[in-house]
Amino acid sequence: MENIFYGPVFSRRFGYSLGIDLTPYKICSFDCIYCQLGKTSTKTTDVKRYVDIDFENFKSELKRIIDGTSRIDYITFAGSGEPTLSSDLNDLIRITKQLTSIPVIVLTNGSGFSSDSIIDAVSISDAVKISIDASDEAAFKKINKPHRSITFASFVEGIKKFFSKYEGKILIEIMLLKGLNDSDESFENFKTLFDEIPFFYDKVKKIHLNNPFRLPESYGLLKSSDKQTEKFMSLLPGKTEIIKISKGHGNAIKHIHEEDLLAKILDIINRRPSSAKDISQSLNININESIKMLTYLINEDKVYYDIKGKEKLFFLKR
Numbered sequence: 001m002e003n004i005f006y007g008p009v010f011s012r013r014f015g016y017s018l019g020i021d022l023t024p025y026k027i028c029s030f031d032c033i034y035c036q037l038g039k040t041s042t043k044t045t046d047v048k049r050y051v052d053i054d055f056e057n058f059k060s061e062l063k064r065i066i067d068g069t070s071r072i073d074y075i076t077f078a079g080s081g082e083p084t085l086s087s088d089l090n091d092l093i094r095i096t097k098q099l100t101s102i103p104v105i106v107l108t109n110g111s112g113f114s115s116d117s118i119i120d121a122v123s124i125s126d127a128v129k130i131s132i133d134a135s136d137e138a139a140f141k142k143i144n145k146p147h148r149s150i151t152f153a154s155f156v157e158g159i160k161k162f163f164s165k166y167e168g169k170i171l172i173e174i175m176l177l178k179g180l181n182d183s184d185e186s187f188e189n190f191k192t193l194f195d196e197i198p199f200f201y202d203k204v205k206k207i208h209l210n211n212p213f214r215l216p217e218s219y220g221l222l223k224s225s226d227k228q229t230e231k232f233m234s235l236l237p238g239k240t241e242i243i244k245i246s247k248g249h250g251n252a253i254k255h256i257h258e259e260d261l262l263a264k265i266l267d268i269i270n271r272r273p274s275s276a277k278d279i280s281q282s283l284n285i286n287i288n289e290s291i292k293m294l295t296y297l298i299n300e301d302k303v304y305y306d307i308k309g310k311e312k313l314f315f316l317k318r
């Protein structure tokens with residue numbers, strides 16, 4: 001069985017989270033312009049088994065990791081792409097919940113919720129985090145670049161259906177991008193959209209506003225102004241937070257394992273600018289873990305990235 005576990009990695013939102021990656025790099029129904037994983041190589045809506053997972057092995061490996069790890073706050077089904085495309089998702093959440101009381105969260109782009117079987121697949125999770133970056137078709141196409149079969153209307157219908165059925169905690173994440181989804185008009189559209197979603201204000205526990213930070217100029221993307229970001233804070237008063245990766249986040253890199261990884265990553269980049277995928281392959285770690293470490297190093301001002309050809313490469317700051 002491929003190693004589908006990574007971490008635990010620290011995030012301010014979820015604490016120490018053990019990641020489970022069900023889609024190989026990079027299979028997704030979207031191709032978001034800000035995606036940390038780089039360009040989508042297979043844009044699809046096919047729900048199937050992308051990774052060969054033996055359920056007994058999964059169970060024993062998960063138990064071994066949980067027993068050997070001092071702190072795990074969440075078990076996170078994410079992926080090097082969209083996890084709800086995996087036909088094993090429901091079985092694996094079920095096995096996980098039978099094994100442990102650690103809460104299970106699924107991170108999704110929400111594009112599959114027009115399908116009842118995908119809603120059923122996540123129904124037993126404790127929480128779902130859905131990215132909603134657009135409040136109209138034009139922004140949806142520009143920002144998320146969805147699979148051709150997904151329209152903004154079908155996306156919204158799916159989200160509404162999901163909210164009607166799901167009983168767990170729901171978190172929303174919006175990537176705010178200057179000129180793309182942060183205008184006053186866009187704000188009003190988001191408000192209208194959220195008003196139309198059943199039980200939105202009861203079921204949503206937090207809205208996370210994400211601002212891309214330290215984007216290279218070649219991305220052509222800019223973070224939203226403080227004024228507009230502040231405006232979006234009123235989308236759900238008291239429950240909307242700006243996600244900032246502060247210097248304090250560095251305190252989270254505590255494990256020797258992580259310090260060791262950081263040193264190895266710096267060494268690789270020092271020898272040759274590398275992509276997150278190169279690094280994950282060289283060090284035999286999951287790509288999400290390499291991205292987590294690279295994000296930390298960017299924040300520490302030790303690394304920067306840029307697009308070269310079709311690749312997102314990470315460079316050492318000298």
Ligand code: SF4
Nearest residue numbers: 028030031032035109
């Ligand atoms: S949905 Fe997530 S994984 Fe897919 S392209 Fe967007 S950011 Fe990347």
